[in-house]
Amino acid sequence: MLLRTLTRLTTSPPLKHRLPSLNLSNHPTTHRVAILTTTVKMSFTTKAKIASFGGTLYKLSHKSSTTGTEMAVSLYLPPQVVNSNAKVPVLIYLSGLTCTPDNCAEKGFFQHALAQRGIAFVLPDTSPRGLNHPGEDESYDFGSAASFYINATQEPWKKGYQMETYLTEELPETLFNDEEFGRYLDGGRVSITGHSMGGHGALTLYLKYPGLYKSVSAFAPIANPSQCPWGEKAFKGYLGEDREEWKKHDATELVRKVKKGTDLKMLVDVGTGDQFYQQKQLLPENFEAAVEEAGAEGLELRYQDAYDHSYFFIASFAEDHVNHAAKYLLA
Amino acid sequence: MLLRTLTRLTTSPPLKHRLPSLNLSNHPTTHRVAILTTTVKMSFTTKAKIASFGGTLYKLSHKSSTTGTEMAVSLYLPPQVVNSNAKVPVLIYLSGLTCTPDNCAEKGFFQHALAQRGIAFVLPDTSPRGLNHPGEDESYDFGSAASFYINATQEPWKKGYQMETYLTEELPETLFNDEEFGRYLDGGRVSITGHSMGGHGALTLYLKYPGLYKSVSAFAPIANPSQCPWGEKAFKGYLGEDREEWKKHDATELVRKVKKGTDLKMLVDVGTGDQFYQQKQLLPENFEAAVEEAGAEGLELRYQDAYDHSYFFIASFAEDHVNHAAKYLLA
Numbered sequence: 239m240l241l242r243t244l245t246r247l248t249t250s251p252p253l254k255h256r257l258p259s260l261n262l263s264n265h266p267t268t269h270r271v272a273i274l275t276t277t278v279k280m281s282f283t284t285k286a287k288i289a290s291f292g293g294t295l296y297k298l299s300h301k302s303s304t305t306g307t308e309m310a311v312s313l314y315l316p317p318q319v320v321n322s323n324a325k326v327p328v329l330i331y332l333s334g335l336t337c338t339p340d341n342c343a344e345k346g347f348f349q350h351a352l353a354q355r356g357i358a359f360v361l362p363d364t365s366p367r368g369l370n371h372p373g374e375d376e377s378y379d380f381g382s383a384a385s386f387y388i389n390a391t392q393e394p395w396k397k398g399y400q401m402e403t404y405l406t407e408e409l410p411e412t413l414f415n416d417e418e419f420g421r422y423l424d425g426g427r428v429s430i431t432g433h434s435m436g437g438h439g440a441l442t443l444y445l446k447y448p449g450l451y452k453s454v455s456a457f458a459p460i461a462n463p464s465q466c467p468w469g470e471k472a473f474k475g476y477l478g479e480d481r482e483e484w485k486k487h488d489a490t491e492l493v494r495k496v497k498k499g500t501d502l503k504m505l506v507d508v509g510t511g512d513q514f515y516q517q518k519q520l521l522p523e524n525f526e527a528a529v530e531e532a533g534a535e536g537l538e539l540r541y542q543d544a545y546d547h548s549y550f551f552i553a554s555f556a557e558d559h560v561n562h563a564a565k566y567l568l569a
Numbered sequence: 570m571l572l573r574t575l576t577r578l579t580t581s582p583p584l585k586h587r588l589p590s591l592n593l594s595n596h597p598t599t600h601r602v603a604i605l606t607t608t609v610k611m612s613f614t615t616k617a618k619i620a621s622f623g624g625t626l627y628k629l630s631h632k633s634s635t636t637g638t639e640m641a642v643s644l645y646l647p648p649q650v651v652n653s654n655a656k657v658p659v660l661i662y663l664s665g666l667t668c669t670p671d672n673c674a675e676k677g678f679f680q681h682a683l684a685q686r687g688i689a690f691v692l693p694d695t696s697p698r699g700l701n702h703p704g705e706d707e708s709y710d711f712g713s714a715a716s717f718y719i720n721a722t723q724e725p726w727k728k729g730y731q732m733e734t735y736l737t738e739e740l741p742e743t744l745f746n747d748e749e750f751g752r753y754l755d756g757g758r759v760s761i762t763g764h765s766m767g768g769h770g771a772l773t774l775y776l777k778y779p780g781l782y783k784s785v786s787a788f789a790p791i792a793n794p795s796q797c798p799w800g801e802k803a804f805k806g807y808l809g810e811d812r813e814e815w816k817k818h819d820a821t822e823l824v825r826k827v828k829k830g831t832d833l834k835m836l837v838d839v840g841t842g843d844q845f846y847q848q849k850q851l852l853p854e855n856f857e858a859a860v861e862e863a864g865a866e867g868l869e870l871r872y873q874d875a876y877d878h879s880y881f882f883i884a885s886f887a888e889d890h891v892n893h894a895a896k897y898l899l900a
Contacts, residue, residue, distance in 0.1 A: 289842060289875040291885045344880065347678050511620060544620040553678065554622045 279417045282311075291353040292317035295343055296419075300412060304404040305366035306397070311409065312339035314349055318356035319422040327427035327452075327567035329560065330360045330405075332387060332436030335468075336378050337364050342433070345549035351560035357567060358423055362409060364435070369398040379468055380475055386463070387439030388487045390476035399476060405439075406447055429563035433457040433552055434514070435468070437506070441489035441525075444504075445496070452566035455505035455559040457552050458512055461525035462490035468519050490521070490528045498533035505538045505562040507555050509545025538562075610748045613642075622684040623648035626674055627750075631743060635735040636697035637728070642740065643670035645680055649687035650753040658758035658783075658898035660891065661691045661736075663718060663767030666799075667709050668695050673764070676880035682891035688898060689754055693740060695766070697729040710799055711806055717794070718770030719818045721807035730807060736770075737778055760894035764788040764883055765845070766799070768837070772820035772856075775835075776827070783897035786836040786890040788883050789843055792856035793821035799850050821852070821859045829864035836869045836893040838886050840876025869893075 286297040293316040302309040318326055329352065331342055339361035342348065352359050365385035371394040374381040390399035414425035430451045432440035437459025444454035463469020464484045473484040485491035496502070508515055508522050515522070522539060529537045545551040617628035624647040633640040649657055660683065662673055670692035673679065683690050696716035702725040705712040721730035745756035761782045763771035768790025775785035794800020795815045804815040816822035827833070839846055839853050846853070853870060860868045876882040 288877060288879065288881050289840070289873075289885070290881045294875075295881065344676050347681065347884070350678065350681065350884075509620070542620075546619060548619065549675065550619050550621045550626065553681075554620070 279415060281412045281416050282419065285310075290314065290343075291349040293319070293349065293353050295349070297339070297343075302366075302404055302408055304400050304408045305369075307366040307368055309366065309404070309409075310339055310363045311413075312343050312359075312361040313413070313419060314343070314352060314359035314361075315419075315422055316349075316353045316356050316358060319358070325422060325424035326356050326358050327424050327429070327563075328358045328360055329563045329567070330362070330428065330430045330440075330451075332362065332405075332430070332432030332439040333364050334432075334434030334436050335364070336383050337436075338383070339363055341549065342552070345553060346556055347553035348556045348560060351557040355560055355564045355568065357560065357564060360409075360413065362405060365401065366398040369394075371395060371397070380471055384435065384472065386435055386469075386472045386476065386487070387443065388476055391483070392476060392478050395476050401439075402443070402446075406443060406450065427452060427567045429453045429455075429567055431455040431457070431559050431563065432459070434520075434547065435460055437461070438463055438469075438489060441504075441506075442487055442492060445489060445492040446486075452569075453503040453505075453563050455562050456507075457555065457559070458508050458515065458520055458547055459489065459506060459522070459525075460520055461506075462488060462521040464488045464491065465524065466519045466521055490525045493525065493528050493534060494532050496532050496534045500532075500534045501536035502529065502534050503536050503566055505540075505559060507540050507542055507545075507551075507558070509542045509547065509551045511544045512547040512551070514547050610746065612743045612747050613750065616641075621645065621674075622680040624650070624680065624684050626680070628670070633697075633735060633739055635731050635739045636700075638697040638699055640697065640735070640740075641670055641694045642744075643674050643690075643692040644744070644750060645674070645683060645690035645692075646750075646753055647680075647684045647687050647689060650689070656753060656755035657687050657689050658755050658760070658894075659689045659691055660894045660898070661693070661759060661761045661771075661782075663693065663736075663761070663763030663770040664695050665763075665765030665767050666695070667714050668767075669714070670694055672880065673883070676884060677887055678884040679887045679891055682888040686891055686895045686899065688891065688895060691740075691744065693736060696732065700725075700729040702726060702728070711802055715766065715803065717766055717800075717803045717807065717818070718774065719807060722814070723807060723809050726807050732770075733774065733777075737774060737781065758783060758898045760784045760786075760898055762786040762788070762890050762894065763790070765851075765878065766791055768792070769794055769800070769820060772835075772837075773818055773823060776820060776823040777817075783900075784834040784836075784894050786893050787838075788886065788890070789839050789846065789851055789878055790820065790837060790853070790856075791851055792837075793819060793852035795819045795822065796855065797850045797852055821856045824856065824859050824865060825863050827863050827865050831863075831865045832867035833860065833865050834867050834897055836871075836890060838871050838873055838876075838882075838889070840873045840878065840882050842875045843878040843882070845878050 282298040282300045284296055288295040296313045299308050299310045333342055348359055364383045385399055385401040387401045389402045390396045414420050414423050428451055430440045437456030440454050440456050441459055444451050477483050526539050613629040613631045619626040627644045630639050630641045664673055679690055695714040716730055716732040718732045720733045721727045745751050745754050759782055761771045768787030771785050771787050772790055775782050808814050857870050
């Protein structure tokens with residue numbers, strides 16, 4: 239490992255980004271590199287390395303300057319990266335309320351199809367952790383594990399709760415330029431998916447940043463957050479009372495603005511047995527109506543009979559979502 | 570539901586087994602049936618019914634006369650049972666230390682391949698629960714969730730810890746004759762698999778009861794428990810000090826007794842990164858040597874590079890184990 243590190247250093251590119259501040263006691267790898275040189279860019283600490291479906295799942299963390307916290311993120315490298323110089327495309331998965339990067343890695347069953355198609359998987363965390371804002375850990379649907387993947391404008395949340403910037407700028411820049419992992423990942427071929435709050439995140443980031451992602455899909459997304467209890471609570475807390483501001487972060491409002499005939503390249507699954515769909519927290523019908531009004535195309539919205547909101551639902555259709563992304567990532 | 574129940578009652582067979590004692594407040598379905606008649610045999614309480622890979626996962630419980638406790642068991646019915654009168658074969662999965670029927674259902678991903686092959690899945694619990702034997706809940710590797718799937722002979726464990734009888738007699742008899750689920754399950758086509766302690770359970774029950782199972786497989790089995798710390802602790806506690814008695818429940822000792830040329834129909838996977846393999850808790854090499862000494866055939870023992878002891882390992886090879894069982898169940 240030391241020899242491998244030394245060998246790499248001789249060929250490592252000049253530093254493009256400042257090294258993250260190091261907690262040397264917890265960062266053996268980074269520590270070793272830091273001692274040898276400061277010209278290498280190894281931004282992640284590997285907490286676990288797990289063999290999965292012929293590839294490797296890495297549980298990582300890195301110091302984020304956007305959130306001001308140590309951010310957990312998991313990365314799955316499919317078997318195709320082994321002994322290959324060709325970079326693989328990337329599918330980003332945004333998790334739902336209460337989740338960490340672990341839940342989907344353990345229960346989502348994406349690795350099975352990702353390994354077949356040769357696509358890497360990136361699982362960011364659902365919020366910053368440990369900022370100690372008042373009320374941060376008091377409810378499952380606001381604060382920790384409930385960022386809604388937006389940039390908060392309200393005190394105290396605007397400090398750290400800048401997940402939109404983290405996900406669209408800092409994380410990809412750090413990951414795709416990382417000295418250890420970047421050489422395997424093609425930052426020019428990225429798609430995004432997510433579940434529930436993460437489905438909202440995937441749909442909104444895709445619509446806010448045209449061209450950043452090759453395609454999008456979602457499982458049981460909160461598709462019209464301005465009009466459901468979960469979204470109203472989160473947007474009021476993070477964005478304030480102005481509902482016009484909320485519309486900038488609502489997939490149903492965002493899709494109204496796409497040009498007629500736009501190919502959305504979008505797959506959405508919703509289970510008819512999903513209690514949150516039944517409770518009108520998801521409102522895919524509003525999103526579908528807005529797509530039709532806008533005259534956009536390429537939305538495949540499927541209602542899956544009897545499926546609930548759980549990872550059993552996600553696992554059952556993960557292969558379809560990987561194949562949807564592969565249509566555009568491997569084109 | 571009531572109508573469906575009433576319709577069933579008119580055609581239900583006479584009672585072959587006594588009804589389990591009912592906790593009416595918690596057993597709405599059983600309650601209704603009990604009020605209508607006592608001639609129906611519906612032995613399970615459904616705690617959850619979850620759509621998964623086109624089939625249905627049932628989280629069940631039933632009153633066991635063998636253990637004297639309410640036993641949890643999960644059942645996956647593949648999509649093939651829907652609108653079909655043909656019964657499907659059954660794969661039984663025995664879980665490892667600390668587990669319940671939930672872990673493998675959530676993280677093992679057998680359902681993906683079971684749905685493709687049309688095989689039902691039965692996940693029993695890892696021990697009786699709540700007998701309140703002294704020390705029952707004091708360690709992860711003895712007592713609750715650590716039955717080792719044998720019939721204990723020592724006090725106090727011989728009371729209730731009779732998992733071998735439960736798994737080979739009461740559970741299949743109850744399940745395959747159940748008025749709600751039995752009509753879908755072919756009790757004449759059953760295979761068995763398991764992980765770690767459950768791999769020990771699968772291998773030993775298969776070797777103890779020739780003909781009861783069509784085939785066997787195991788993930789990281791405790792293959793020679795008489796010779797490893799986990800097995801020594803469990804066998805001493807459940808079976809006493811006589812190591813000759815231990816041999817009757819040790820796969821490596823049992824396989825020595827098979828006839829030369831016996832086709833074991835056995836698939837075993839072990840990860841080379843498995844800390845418990847490295848710590849000599851599993852000892853597959855002893856089992857393999859015993860198979861060779863006995864002149865038995867049909868053992869496929871695979872060492873999977875870098876895989877650990879986790880469900881990531883199980884999920885990665887679940888499809889292979891389902892296909893191994895399918896070779897014999899669907900022959």
